[in-house]
Amino acid sequence: MTPAVFSHGDLRLYLLSLLAEAPQHGYGIIQALTDRTGGTYTPSAGTIYPRLAKLEGEGLVTKTVDGRTTIYAITDAGRAELAEREGDLAGIESGLADSVRLIANEVRQSVQSAMKSLRADLAAAAGAERTAAQSRPSTSTPTGDERAGSREQLHRADAAVNAFRAQVRTDLRTHVARGGVLAATVVTELENALDAAAHAVTRALDSPER
Incomplete structure (x- = not known):
């Protein structure tokens, strides 16, 4: 159901914005997305983890394994991209609110x-x-x-x-x-x-x- 809530590429940027607030593990990211959308969108692990892996490959995110938990954090490069696309993020959040209501x-x-x-x-x-x-x-x-x-x-x-x-x-x-x-x-x-x-x-x- 990603296309119904996030347009192509928007989830990627939104994940960076969540990690810019604080490092987070995968389940925490899924829960944050659920909370931010009022329960109307709960992505699967198969949706989130491949995108996190791609962000890591691009050098925008790092991961640290702590026991059985993998913590993801945004890098300086990730923050730079987020700053460059501040206007896009505002549009995503506005569109997200409209999609959730619909x-x-x-x-x-x-x-x-x-x-x-x-x-x-x-x-x-x-x-x-x-x-x-x-x-x-x-x-x-x-x-x-x-x-x-x-x-x-x-x-x-x-x-x-x-x-x-x-x-x-x-x-x-x-x-x-x-x-x-x-x-x-x-x-x-x-x-x-x-x-x-x-x-x-x-x-x-x-x-x-x-």
């Missing part, structure tokens, strides 16, 4: 669509239940048929919730496995939508028309 919006819209469909299904089910309740004779104690019907609807509700959970989990895992990004804001949107759906169910169950 990616987060795409994923958020996908989750919102799924949540909208779930809320519509819940509203339809609640409406059908109210209509059925109005046609039944008023009684303080559910009849045997009503209890059996409730158990049947409970199984139906369980199946619907489990199917939805499985579908969303599959969609999210597939998206990430294919290199997609999943922003923290999208997960928050999902949590809020699920909370709203839960409140909708509670309101339907507590409705006096039931």
Whole structure:
């Protein structure tokens, strides 16, 4: 997913800017990129280490092995290139912010669509239940048929919730496995939508028309 966030050659310069702040190991660089993009971009080791090796070969970066950890640091030549391309770096950071917003919006819209469909299904089910309740004779104690019907609807509700959970989990895992990004804001949107759906169910169950 590098092209979706960084244009060709931009990641190289951005790595130099990260190392100019402080020496760092590979995982720390990956984590820094994740943090800087709000969780929308987490590069793989196969993306980062070859670029670090190329920077080292160009004399822009050095590496020091400390036990099992390899620490990368920018050289004077690397700082000189970074200074020469200060304007390019500013453009990268501006474009990066725009790309992150677009990616987060795409994923958020996908989750919102799924949540909208779930809320519509819940509203339809609640409406059908109210209509059925109005046609039944008023009684303080559910009849045997009503209890059996409730158990049947409970199984139906369980199946619907489990199917939805499985579908969303599959969609999210597939998206990430294919290199997609999943922003923290999208997960928050999902949590809020699920909370709203839960409140909708509670309101339907507590409705006096039931």
